[in-house]
Amino acid sequence: xxxxxxxxxxxxxxxxxxxxxxxxxxxxxxxxxxxxxxxxxxxxxxxxxxxxxxxxxxxxxxxxxxxxxxxxxxxxxxxxxxxxxxxxxxxxxxxxxxxxxxxxxxxxxxxxxxxxxxxxxxxxxxxxxxxxxxxxxxxxxxxxxxxxxxxxxxxxxxxxxxxxxxxxxxxxxxxxxxxxxxxxxxxxxxxxxxxxxxxxxxxxxxxxxxxxxxxxxxxxxxxxxxxxxxxxxxxxxxxxxxxxxxxxxxxxxxxxxxxxxxxxxxxxxxxxxxxxxxxxxxxxxxxxxxxxxxxxxxxxxxxxxxxxxxxxxxxxx
Ligand SMILES: [Zn+2]
Numbered sequence: 001x002x003x004x005x006x007x008x009x010x011x012x013x014x015x016x017x018x019x020x021x022x023x024x025x026x027x028x029x030x031x032x033x034x035x036x037x038x039x040x041x042x043x044x045x046x047x048x049x050x051x052x053x054x055x056x057x058x059x060x061x062x063x064x065x066x067x068x069x070x071x072x073x074x075x076x077x078x079x080x081x082x083x084x085x086x087x088x089x090x091x092x093x094x095x096x097x098x099x100x101x102x103x104x105x106x107x108x109x110x111x112x113x114x115x116x117x118x119x120x121x122x123x124x125x126x127x128x129x130x131x132x133x134x135x136x137x138x139x140x141x142x143x144x145x146x147x148x149x150x151x152x153x154x155x156x157x158x159x160x161x162x163x164x165x166x167x168x169x170x171x172x173x174x175x176x177x178x179x180x181x182x183x184x185x186x187x188x189x190x191x192x193x194x195x196x197x198x199x200x201x202x203x204x205x206x207x208x209x210x211x212x213x214x215x216x217x218x219x220x221x222x223x224x225x226x227x228x229x230x231x232x233x234x235x236x237x238x239x240x241x242x243x244x245x246x247x248x249x250x251x252x253x254x255x256x257x258x259x260x261x262x263x264x265x266x267x268x269x270x271x272x273x274x275x276x277x278x279x280x281x282x283x284x285x286x287x288x289x290x291x292x293x294x295x296x297x298x299x300x301x302x303x304x305x306x307x308x309x310x311x312x313x314x315x316x317x
Contacts, residue, residue, distance in 0.1 A: 017062020032271020
């Protein structure tokens, strides 16, 4: 039977329901936890997060994939209690958002060390939480080109994915030639990789989304909602219609089965104020209505938010 690892244990794939494939319970840059001005009490964190997850569940959301990397505030025991209280399945990740968010302890780690670390978190568990990672996060450091550390992390992720059957999700889809070369050398089929952030305002023009799909990769349009129309838009914002048209063009080019969509929201930001007016519920309040209005039928919506993520997340053994 096909299964997916969640923080409360592995579940049958059919139970995932509607999936938010690229989300964050709480994301911060490494070290932000040492800046006391940003500290939040447990009550504040719950108050910021629980209502959003409850609403997500009320809207019909089934699964929340938290792709907060190892050094960015990942907190598995907290996720477990959130999942138990709200009924939302939470999938946690192993891996790193990018080489530039790996702390010095990991910076010089070999491919072998990183592989063992990822495999341990997927097959044994993350620390003593008993929770197994359901996805591996990797990413391209700032600067547009993969660094040596990024490449070691990608190679280790490929080996861990092959050994465990868990998929890989990338932060940024730029420099995909280098990423695909590594995955190909390691023998990892590209449908096990979701190349994310193909749609963000900074990188969209530099991302070869259709080429990635032609090679067999999955493509994530997963920063929906970070739009220039917001009161205080972040630097990666983009006009709402421009992003939607980009996505619809990708679907129209015949890549529906490789497309995943998400909103990359942050329930309770760590070390920064976050982006006002953007939550995981953009998925239900704006994105799905926009897609319906653009003419997508219910079967296509189900493919995008239920079937494609289920196919991607299922452990392949
Ligand atoms: Zn993210």
